[in-house]
Amino acid sequence: MLSAxxxxxxQTLIVLFGISVxxxxxxxxxxxxxxxxxxxxxNASPQTMEKVRHEYGFDRPxxxxxxxxxxxxxxxxxxxxxxxxxxxxxPEIIQAAPVTLSLVCGSAVIWLIVxxxxxxxxxxxxxxxxxxxxxxxxxxxxxxxxxxxxQVANLISLSRYHDTWLFSWVPGPGYVPLTQNPLAWFKxxxxxWCVLAVMFIGIYSRxxxxxxxxxxxxxxxxxxxxxxLSPARILVFHGLRTSAITYVSLFGLDFAxxxxxxxxxxxxxxxxxxxxxxTYQALTNLDLPLIMATVMYSATxxxxxxxxxxxxxxxxxxxxxxxx
Amino acid sequence: xxTDLQTPASPAPSVSLWRQAARTLLADKGSMTALAVLCIIVxxxxxxxxxxxxxxxxxxxxxxxxxxxxxxxxxVDIMQPNDNPLHLxxxxxxxxxxxxxLLGADSQGRDIAARLLYGGRNSLMISACxxxxxxxxxxxVGVTAGYFGGITDSILSRxxxxxxxxxxxxxxxxxSIITVRHGLQIGPFTIEADNLLIPIIIIALVYVPYAARPVxxxxxxxxxAEFVTAARCLGVPQWRVLLFDILPNVLITLVVLxxxxxxxxxxxxxxxxxxxxxxxxxxASWGTMIQDGEGLIYSRPVVAIAPGLAIVFVVLALxxxxxxxxxxxxxxxxxxxxx
Amino acid sequence: xAVNFPHSTSQPLLEVKDLCVSIPSYGRSVxxxxxxxxxxxxxxxxxxxxxxxxxxxxTATAIMGLxxxxxxxxxxxxxxxxxxxxxxxxxxxxxxxGRDIAMIFQDxxxxxxxxxxxxxxxxxxxxxxxxxxxxxxxxxxVQLLAEMGVPDPTRTANRYPHQLSGGLRQRAVIAMALSCNxxxxxxxxxxxxxxVTVQAQILELISTLRDTHGSSxxxxxxxxxxxxxxxxxxxxxxxxxxxxxxxxxxxFAHPRHPYTTALLNSxxxxxxxRPHRLPAIAGTPPAPHERPAGCAFSPRCHDAQTICSxxxxxxxxxxxQQAACxxxxxxxxxx
Numbered sequence: 002m003l004s005a006x007x008x009x010x011x012q013t014l015i016v017l018f019g020i021s022v023x024x025x026x027x028x029x030x031x032x033x034x035x036x037x038x039x040x041x042x043x044n045a046s047p048q049t050m051e052k053v054r055h056e057y058g059f060d061r062p063x064x065x066x067x068x069x070x071x072x073x074x075x076x077x078x079x080x081x082x083x084x085x086x087x088x089x090x091x092p093e094i095i096q097a098a099p100v101t102l103s104l105v106c107g108s109a110v111i112w113l114i115v116x117x118x119x120x121x122x123x124x125x126x127x128x129x130x131x132x133x134x135x136x137x138x139x140x141x142x143x144x145x146x147x148x149x150x151x152q153v154a155n156l157i158s159l160s161r162y163h164d165t166w167l168f169s170w171v172p173g174p175g176y177v178p179l180t181q182n183p184l185a186w187f188k189x190x191x192x193x194w195c196v197l198a199v200m201f202i203g204i205y206s207r208x209x210x211x212x213x214x215x216x217x218x219x220x221x222x223x224x225x226x227x228x229x230l231s232p233a234r235i236l237v238f239h240g241l242r243t244s245a246i247t248y249v250s251l252f253g254l255d256f257a258x259x260x261x262x263x264x265x266x267x268x269x270x271x272x273x274x275x276x277x278x279x280t281y282q283a284l285t286n287l288d289l290p291l292i293m294a295t296v297m298y299s300a301t302x303x304x305x306x307x308x309x310x311x312x313x314x315x316x317x318x319x320x321x322x323x324x325x
Numbered sequence: 326x327x328t329d330l331q332t333p334a335s336p337a338p339s340v341s342l343w344r345q346a347a348r349t350l351l352a353d354k355g356s357m358t359a360l361a362v363l364c365i366i367v368x369x370x371x372x373x374x375x376x377x378x379x380x381x382x383x384x385x386x387x388x389x390x391x392x393x394x395x396x397x398x399x400x401v402d403i404m405q406p407n408d409n410p411l412h413l414x415x416x417x418x419x420x421x422x423x424x425x426x427l428l429g430a431d432s433q434g435r436d437i438a439a440r441l442l443y444g445g446r447n448s449l450m451i452s453a454c455x456x457x458x459x460x461x462x463x464x465x466v467g468v469t470a471g472y473f474g475g476i477t478d479s480i481l482s483r484x485x486x487x488x489x490x491x492x493x494x495x496x497x498x499x500x501s502i503i504t505v506r507h508g509l510q511i512g513p514f515t516i517e518a519d520n521l522l523i524p525i526i527i528i529a530l531v532y533v534p535y536a537a538r539p540v541x542x543x544x545x546x547x548x549x550a551e552f553v554t555a556a557r558c559l560g561v562p563q564w565r566v567l568l569f570d571i572l573p574n575v576l577i578t579l580v581v582l583x584x585x586x587x588x589x590x591x592x593x594x595x596x597x598x599x600x601x602x603x604x605x606x607x608x609a610s611w612g613t614m615i616q617d618g619e620g621l622i623y624s625r626p627v628v629a630i631a632p633g634l635a636i637v638f639v640v641l642a643l644x645x646x647x648x649x650x651x652x653x654x655x656x657x658x659x660x661x662x663x664x
Numbered sequence: 665x666a667v668n669f670p671h672s673t674s675q676p677l678l679e680v681k682d683l684c685v686s687i688p689s690y691g692r693s694v695x696x697x698x699x700x701x702x703x704x705x706x707x708x709x710x711x712x713x714x715x716x717x718x719x720x721x722x723t724a725t726a727i728m729g730l731x732x733x734x735x736x737x738x739x740x741x742x743x744x745x746x747x748x749x750x751x752x753x754x755x756x757x758x759x760x761x762g763r764d765i766a767m768i769f770q771d772x773x774x775x776x777x778x779x780x781x782x783x784x785x786x787x788x789x790x791x792x793x794x795x796x797x798x799x800x801x802x803x804x805x806v807q808l809l810a811e812m813g814v815p816d817p818t819r820t821a822n823r824y825p826h827q828l829s830g831g832l833r834q835r836a837v838i839a840m841a842l843s844c845n846x847x848x849x850x851x852x853x854x855x856x857x858x859x860v861t862v863q864a865q866i867l868e869l870i871s872t873l874r875d876t877h878g879s880s881x882x883x884x885x886x887x888x889x890x891x892x893x894x895x896x897x898x899x900x901x902x903x904x905x906x907x908x909x910x911x912x913x914x915x916f917a918h919p920r921h922p923y924t925t926a927l928l929n930s931x932x933x934x935x936x937x938r939p940h941r942l943p944a945i946a947g948t949p950p951a952p953h954e955r956p957a958g959c960a961f962s963p964r965c966h967d968a969q970t971i972c973s974x975x976x977x978x979x980x981x982x983x984x985q986q987a988a989c990x991x992x993x994x995x996x997x998x999x
Contacts, residue, residue, distance in 0.1 A: 016487055228840070287502065
């Protein structure tokens, strides 16, 4: 058990290191242009260029540059944005994090509940028109660009049908902290939650349905039926419980990706000042240090979430618990 | 179960497997509808240069803010005063119901319907090329890792894990922002920043881990398969085993992945273009058109809704087709049936 | 005809009459089993023998009401203690399944849901049919496991399926099947997936069930040896049809159907000189959709004649046996 745990920690560290190297290479060693110019931003003065070159060690060999970069990101945390009035990057990200957290958590709750309901219902009624309709809905869900869906949602709730009883409560784009006014926080986020959840509902209901349908062929499901259990009990206790293993592992990864900035497009469309929108603003200014920092942090999130998922796996699957 | 119809195990997917899959697919109404919709949209977009100009009577790329058109005998400005009480600012003309400006104009006074066709050309071309390139790279990675196993596999798989840990869109955005101003320089080759190859390469690259994993899995299963062992025991050279025993079987996985990858690529392309990181002006894609329409969403929603719907239709059709192909060629089903 | 079974009263427990199962395939209906009729008395052990694909499992799952492939058609009658099971509502069938009729499946490796303990799964069946608390259910579970010869039953009940050996798992499966004292136990190749030594123990266990639990057993197997050891009577299936039925002893002594003869010839004899090569039956049984007209065994039968192109009826062949062969009474099998 302990050795397995240590091995897992070791693996995590290797992957983290790999990611940092990958991100570093993407930003500093992609053939094309001088990284100094990229960091310094548009129309930088020669003095700024010189300062950047020295600060990041672009006149030194690559490993040194890498070390400098990592120090700036994780130890001194003084990565500075040149394009954006010299603001420090890390505090900005920390400030934006609660917004993203609010958005992603709410959305995850919705997609969890709806996708489990849809996937289970479709599997239970396999082959019926209910099943076909749910499959189609799921497909439509994964076929819509989220930023476009956001625009359409805005159009409906803020303009076309804003005066009807259904949408009159919808506030304009923006964010209200939970600590300030919970109700306003909720109102501001309901529509973004749903829009962000749509694609994941599609993905997860499809995965769950496929998994449950495949499980129905398993011997143990036949045993459960031979025991005289009710179909609902078989589906939930034997089917869903077994499927939960796959579901949770995927869920953890997607959740982490969203927290790490994957919700960028949703945040942009709804004007939510989260990590994603920070990245977006950095994009429009070609503010490289900020983008690099967000990518690095999000990748870190994903790797850590991976480790958490593995632990959940151990709790969910007795076979893994015994090291197989 | 006893309904098994015994089929002899064949070394490579025989012609009959493909034929049977084709028959299943042809009988699937959903897939056939999707295919028809897809063909119509693709043809309409690809052939745009041949007919769009004669129908729309405008240039889809030139700004036409000061222009006017004749509708029902009246000359109408393309940019019209707003409907708000003060008549402040100008809005582009809405859908006209005529072939010229069928769907109205965008903020630059350009014909949306015509741009939809040209933009579709770019969107479809980029996503199709990206999907093909991605499949090629994934096959390379997946077959190498799966067939040789051991250290090679460990290194490649770890590398894929690392790439997969970065959120796909963030990864694509990072690569795009690096190349968006200066293009890409690999040795003697330079790719300009506005070249469509750049989004193609980027999108193909970020989805390699997604597609390489199933390919690797398939190859690992095949490597253990009896006919491959037999071939190796008979002293058949490795390249022949790879080429004649492994690849034809991997092809099934690739065919199933193809439409799904193209769907993902189309969504990725539109997202990048929406963020001004994909297709660069003056060229258009459905993504850039949605961005153009963002400012007009409340006054002229059609500007953003039309390209969005186009994306939804194409991606939906691709997904349905992908599902149909998967069911028709279902590898799991096939093995279960032969047991 | 009145036959005295050594361990049974003459009260029929299960009466199957003209059971047919067919499935549509490419526009026509393909019969998986045809006109299966038999009677199982209380405390009787009936062996259902045949090659894979002969319809043994289909017969068993049809009786259990577990066949739910879309388009499948089941006709005929299955009477369990006088109650008709074919066409019974799903709810009523559920109450019978697991309580009155229980089933043991072939592969104990995959018979349990991997994410629950063995005990939990046995408790689940008990609580589905009887109003017992979890504690009471567990008490019975542990007792059952002990009866099945599971060492340290309290601890074993708290273990996950993958932590148990194949033999222990099959004992747990049997314990689960017996948890509600079923009057009929259907065992579908219960020993095929096990080691030879464990096989013998499990068979021994099954053959004592009628004394310890008063259960009748429908034992499905492809192994004539297993039948000889455990069964009172035998039914031989070939390609979805009954080839021969009768009491085990009589049938083994005087097989009346050439297929039975061939099956018996393929077992090495216990006594005397072993043949250099065991005779095998040439050819393979036909798949349901390519069954020949007439006797399905005729293409593989040495003695096939023109009359064999019509389906032979199941007719008495003396000694309480019945065989579906035109030559069953002429005694020509005894070469």
